[in-house]
Amino acid sequence: MSQSVLEQAGPARTRRSLAPGRAPAGPGRPKKGRHRLAPYLFIAPGITLFTLFLLIPIGYSVYLSFFSNKVSSGIIGASERASVFVGFDNFAAILExxxxxxxxxxxxxxxxxxxxxxxxxxxxxxxxxxxxxxxxxxxxxxxxxxxxxxxxxxxxxxxxxxxxxxxxxxxxxxxxxxxxxxxxxxxxxxxxxxxxxxxxxxxxxxxxxxxxxxxxxxxxxxxxxxxxxxxxxxxxxxxxxxxxxxxxxxxxxxxxxxxxxxxxxxxxxxxxxxxxxxxxxxxxxxxxxxxxxxxxxxxxxxxxxxxxxxxxxxxxxxxxxxxxxxxx
Structure with a gap:
């Protein structure tokens, strides 16, 4: 009798596991987080190159434009070059x-x-x-x-x-x-x-x-x-x-x-x-x-x-x- 009950329960269990809208359980089931991460992995190389060869050079140019190298006399008479913040002086010099x-x-x-x-x-x-x-x-x-x-x-x-x-x-x-x-x-x-x-x-x-x-x-x-x-x-x-x-x-x-x-x-x-x-x-x-x-x-x-x-x-x-x- 117990065997017949198991035989009847087997197909029902199978039907439940294959019901529409339910993915089969197991190690092969794709994880939701993996799908969310994939687009970012695809665009990461482009963003990296864009940052390295465009954003960083632009930012560095902006940084340089607000400074100037000033030459001053050192303690023992040798000249020293120092980067000094000059604001918009470089822009004014160009425009003048x-x-x-x-x-x-x-x-x-x-x-x-x-x-x-x-x-x-x-x-x-x-x-x-x-x-x-x-x-x-x-x-x-x-x-x-x-x-x-x-x-x-x-x-x-x-x-x-x-x-x-x-x-x-x-x-x-x-x-x-x-x-x-x-x-x-x-x-x-x-x-x-x-x-x-x-x-x-x-x-x-x-x-x-x-x-x-x-x-x-x-x-x-x-x-x-x-x-x-x-x-x-x-x-x-x-x-x-x-x-x-x-x-x-x-x-x-x-x-x-x-x-x-x-x-x-x-x-x-x-x-x-x-x-x-x-x-x-x-x-x-x-x-x-x-x-x-x-x-x-x-x-x-x-x-x-x-x-x-x-x-x-x-x-x-x-x-x-x-x-x-x-x-x-």
């Missing part, structure tokens, strides 16, 4: 210098030329590729994107040799048509020569961003516009452009930040053109202070000022974009 402001004005003018030309040409190429033959689209995108893959220093050296009067192929072209050869590295043209390098190298990146945005637009919208009698030009202006405005804001933001932080092209071109001075743009002045004069504290203050300017311009771009999007 005419070199910084002239370089900042030059960087601003550089951005006013480079950003609209680059974005305009990138948009034209993106629209052309969007309606082009599919077989030629990949090849065309690759050709346009290649200049962006060339490092800025290499691109500047390459263009520098083409600008130089002894190695420039443009001299023969101008001579053939009876025009004097312009001095691309002289005072009047070196600025525009650098603008040309930046435009040449920046079109590819912006074109890829805009073309990707165009590729994500449903084709049914174009078909509906064509049924209504819209031409391809009207579709591009009234349909495509409004839909890629967010991507254009994204590229505009990167263009503004890049203009404020322009450095590689003028610094490399400096060896080829005597017209480019050590403080030609703000980052070149910061580099001169840090590595040529040893004023690391003042250079840190200059870097903080440039970062704040870039941050302020970025907020301005977002604010203007938000007002345009809301219709204000």
């Amino acid at each position: 210098g005419s070199v910084f402001w002239s370089g900042l004005a030059r960087a601003g003018y550089y951005g006013l030329l480079v950003i609209p030309i680059t974005l305009g040409l990138a948009l034209v190429f993106a629209l052309a590729l969007d309606v082009g033959v599919s077989k030629l689209r990949t090849v065309s995108k690759t050709i346009i994107f290649i200049p962006y893959a060339v490092p800025g220093v290499i691109a500047t050296l390459m263009w520098g040799y083409m600008y130089h009067e002894r190695t420039s192929p443009f001299g023969d072209i101008f001579t053939f048509f009876g025009f004097p050869t312009p001095d691309f590295l002289g005072d009047s043209l070196v600025f525009y020569s650098i603008v040309n390098i930046a435009v040449w190298g920046g079109i590819g990146f912006n074109m890829i961003i805009l073309h990707t945005a165009l590729s994500g637009i449903p084709r049914e919208i174009y078909e509906a516009a064509r049924i209504d009698g819209a031409s391809e030009l009207r579709i591009a202006i009234q349909v495509k452009l409004p839909l890629v405005v967010p991507s254009m804001i994204f590229t505009l933001l990167f263009g503004v930040i890049g203009a404020v932080q322009v450095y590689a092209e003028p610094q490399t071109m400096k060896t080829m053109s005597p017209s480019i001075t050590s403080g030609w743009v703000p980052l070149m002045e910061i580099q001169r202070l840090a590595f040529e004069q040893g004023e690391t504290n003042m250079a840190a203050a200059g870097a903080i000022i440039i970062a704040l300017i870039a941050f302020g311009l970025s907020l301005l771009v977002f604010r203007l974009a938000g007002k345009k999007g809301s219709g204000d």
